Amino acid sequence: IGPSRVFGRRDFYRQMARLSVDSLKFFREVMEDATQNEFKRRRVGHQFFKHEAKQEQAQQQAQKVQGPKPMGPDEARQILNVKPENSWEEIEKAYAKLLEANELQKGGSQFLQQKVTRSRIV
Secondary structure (H helix, E strand, C coil), X not given: XXXXXXXXXXXXXXXXXXHHHHHHHHXXXXXXXXXXXXXXXXXXXXXXXXXXXXXXXXXXHHHHHHCCCCCCXXXXXXXXXXXXXXXXXXXXXXXXXXXXXXXXXXXCCHHHHHHHHHHHHC
């Protein structure tokens, strides 16, 4: 295809420019549709992952409400600094000593008080 004698060169180049612009518009529309479809697909995927994240967060909240993991007897003995063969009275003395050492009024730690109390219960 080239410029004909009916149309001048200028008209030919205008027609080619219009054709190029039209094809670019068409290409842009196709790409916009594809992008919107991809966006919708990813959005659905995002909502799915968002739902999973909410479920995981709910499980973590449930664990927080349930409290920390239970303390084992070995950990309890280690905190109170007693041996398995110690009597209950010795365990009570060790508990009272540690609780007194960690009083809040003396600058003790509430966390340590809780640990000592939980170790006595175990």
